[in-house]
Amino acid sequence: MVTHDDKVFKALADASRRQLLDRLRKKNGLTLSELCDGHDMSRQAVTKHLVLLEEANLVTTAKQGREKLHYLNPVPINEIYTRWIGKFERKQVQALHNLKQALEESNDD
């Protein structure tokens, strides 16, 4: 079964796709051609990446004349953070807390 979360994680697993998201974060509403500039691969390859990002709901598109505009949707990223990553962060905070306690206790020697 491919869950929604799984699509997001898999979409984020590729450096080229993360770079595309990064560029949309800096400047939203870029066209396909604009997104292709500076990416060392064919337009069709970029399109494939964008389709995956769309399927993960990380990017929304709107056609304007002959151009296709791309918009970042950061919501799914936030979702996997709150629903998954956050649990591990809290674990780390707790681990640091435990370490701090251990260090303080070792000072009692």
Place this chain on the structure above:
Amino acid sequence: MVTHDDKVFKALADASRRQLLDRLRKKNGLTLSELCDGHDMSRQAVTKHLVLLEEANLVTTAKQGREKLHYLNPVPINEIYTRWIGKFERKQVQALHNLKQALEESNDD
């Protein structure tokens, strides 16, 4: 180039690996056999997943007798959050802020 972040993202991209991390989060120091229980795949397949998690520094291992113990390291997860995901979260907060402003302005009609 395969960066450190890239290894972490790719390690998290597989549901089975996320499940393994989840189990270590709930109970740290599990052996390989214990981690295999409840996973519908061969021991060797689980080993491969654990190797990837180790290479991403998400799991640390220690051999004790004939058993191999596995420990969760949540630090890399926190790193990709602060260095990458957080930027998108702030974006979302800002978007919500903008939406709120827009709604309030529309109330002036």
Place this chain on the structure above:
DNA sequence: TTGACATGCAACCATTTGGTTGCATATAAT
């Protein structure tokens, strides 16, 4: 010491992934 258990290692396999090229179509500009 013999057998059972826990793990390691390697070969192999099907599917997915990430890319390519070629061609078609729709829109804008001259």
Place this chain on the structure above:
DNA sequence: ATTATATGCAACCAAATGGTTGCATGTCAA
């Protein structure tokens, strides 16, 4: 009307991924 630009679609391909099986090795227990 013609040409250039922006995008869509499909076939193809190599490499990576996620799994398998078979066998070897190290360690604990009877």
